[in-house]
Amino acid sequence: MKKIGIDVRLYRQTGVGTYLRNYLHWLLQKENPLFSYHLFALPQDALELQSTYPGVIIHEAPYLWHSVKEQTSYYIALEKQRLDLMHFTYFGYPILYKRPFVTTIHDMTPLFFKTGKSSTQHGLIYELKHRAFQYVLKSQVTNSKAIITPTKTIRNQLLSYYGMKYKSKIFPIYEGMGYELTQSTSNDRLKSTYPFPFYIYVGNFYPHKNINRLIEVFSRIQGDSKLVLVGPDDYFAKSLKTSMPQSDNIRFYHNPTFSDLVFFYMHAKALIHPSLSEGFGLPIIEAAYYNCSIIASDIDVFKELLADHYISFNPFSIDHMSQVIQFFDGQKKERPDYNKLLDHFSFKEMTAQTEMIYRNILK
Known part of the structure; x- marks a missing residue:
């Protein structure tokens, strides 16, 4: 042996x-x-x-x-x-x-x-x-x-x-798609905390994740939709909070359980992933599993994984990010069906x- x-x-x-x-x-x-x-x-x-x-x-x-x-x-x-x-x-x-x-x-x-x-x-x-x-x-x-x-x-x-x-x-x-997430149920107690329409980002807050530009976008956007940044309460999160402009449009949610993640994926208008560099992108697969729309960077890895199954933007341009998100926000869309896409993962x-x-x- x-x-x-x-x-x-x-x-x-x-x-x-x-x-x-x-x-x-x-x-x-x-x-x-x-x-x-x-x-x-x-x-x-x-x-x-x-x-x-x-x-x-x-x-x-x-x-x-x-x-x-x-x-x-x-x-x-x-x-x-x-x-x-x-x-x-x-x-x-x-x-x-x-x-x-x-x-x-x-x-x-x-x-x-x-x-x-x-x-x-x-x-x-x-x-x-x-x-x-x-x-x-x-x-x-x-x-x-x-x-x-x-x-x-x-x-x-x-x-x-x-x-x-x-x-x-x-x-x-x-x-x-992780077995821990598929075995979890939605934490619907969060409904009272998030009764408004919202977008989510899920992941770490390292500089290459480009969250500073995403925050800038949502500090400018007018409307009812909020941005919920879901991730660890660490040095990088604290640094973003210190430097970000005052805005009621942006919320942080730290150290989520699997049940919390299920709630966010099931109820978000879309996952937004503005990263400048990734190797894979597990949150994208997780969002697809829950038929949550995906708006993300036009980097090579996301193009490989998602092809034409997502809405892309230039992650270096705050103006382009804003235009894409505002256009999506103005549309009335059914939640997408990613079942065929998920067959590959x-x-x-x-x-x-x-x-x-x-x-x-x-x-």
Whole structure:
């Protein structure tokens, strides 16, 4: 039986955490006679993982991503296990690790934009960390036996950045609709808090998400519709609140439950996603599942995922964003039917394709 390790340190994070929870949900539903799975998790997640997947070996890995300990202690911990294959599910891995591994690269955003906690740091510190990140990622791309991306767009960006020589080992595999959300019911108690027509944004508030321009748009728009920004109550949210103009049109809703998200998707006039860069865009798939209209940036990844099933705008132009949203707001539309579109997106199918990559490497 082959030993396969999976890096699940981001199990409870947004974005990558949703990917991991759904991947494990489908991968570990039944025992695989060919593989023995070893999960490397933060200590605070280990107990939950062990109770959810009692037949799987859990290793505590108290090493944060992009840290010195990731390069030292995590490397030692992995070497001790003598794995036949390791799956690093995020940017970053111990560069001394020479045993076979697979990498999932979710997007190229950190190469092109300041993003995440690092973007809050002093310029020199950020620059040093960014150069280290570039070095580690290049090593990860070079040495991976296979690279999984969530879209063809990210595959193409990788090839453009690192060269066509890696084409044969990059596999675009679409993600899907999370089981945690589909199993949840709407929190209809929110109806009394949101009795007015509203649009939603769902996600983080990092600078590349372009929420500052969306706020500017809704501070200008006249009418009854509001904007509800659904996401974490963190440094970036606080920064937006401090700098934004006074407006009754804009509300924040922090740390939503799955039931809260169901309510927002079911009752919003549309999801607005103004991002400048994405690897996939889980909120777009979630909105489509609830037949919530989608208004979003005209970036390549959204064009790939949605084709002509959404209304697009130039995310760099506040005027164009305003024109598109106001035009939509003036229309009386039935909620769209995205069922055919959703046929292309499945975490269950993603899991099957990922496991097939393991099998091919370990033949």
